[in-house]
Amino acid sequence: METYSFLRELADSWVLLALTAFFIGTIFWAFRPGSRATHQDTSNIPFRNDTLPCGKECEGRSCGETGKFDLEAGQ
Numbered sequence: 001m002e003t004y005s006f007l008r009e010l011a012d013s014w015v016l017l018a019l020t021a022f023f024i025g026t027i028f029w030a031f032r033p034g035s036r037a038t039h040q041d042t043s044n045i046p047f048r049n050d051t052l053p054c055g056k057e058c059e060g061r062s063c064g065e066t067g068k069f070d071l072e073a074g075q
Contacts, residue, residue: 029035
């Protein structure tokens with residue numbers, strides 16, 4: 001069997017099957033029940049360490065004396 005024909009047949013069958021299984025596995029891994037906290041933490045990255053004006057109420061929460069907003073504590 002010619003090398004090109006063999007690689008073409010391999011790509012058309014087994015490699016396609018392997019890539020499909022990898023894609024489906026990645027989807028299941030991303031949406032697994034235990035990943036909710038990780039995804040929520042990642043989605044809050046742009047809001048970390050935001051400096052807020054001191055002494056003002058910001059969305060019903062006080063920023064405190066330091067001027068730093070703590071997302072985990074909610075203050």
